[in-house]
Amino acid sequence: MMSLVRLIGFTTLACGCVVGKYREVATSREVAYVEEKGRACGAHGHRRNHTIAVVDTSSARSHVTSKAS
Ligand SMILES: [Zn+2]
Numbered sequence: 001m002m003s004l005v006r007l008i009g010f011t012t013l014a015c016g017c018v019v020g021k022y023r024e025v026a027t028s029r030e031v032a033y034v035e036e037k038g039r040a041c042g043a044h045g046h047r048r049n050h051t052i053a054v055v056d057t058s059s060a061r062s063h064v065t066s067k068a069s
Contacts, residue, residue: 015043017035018035
């Protein structure tokens with residue numbers, strides 16, 4: 001069953017990965033997907049299109065990217 005999600009924004013993690021944050025409409029939960037794997041990233045949990053735990057990104061540099069896909 002597919003869940004409907006809304007894009008909140010993109011965040012670049014310290015490791016270089018770009019993470020897209022989404023809100024699941026049905027449950028109002030925040031979920032995060034790895035959009036781009038950072039070149040210097042050694043975290044095995046960071047793989048493209050994998051969900052990761054939502055981290056506190058308030059100190060991270062965030063930017064908005066328009067995604068053409
Ligand atoms: Zn990473």
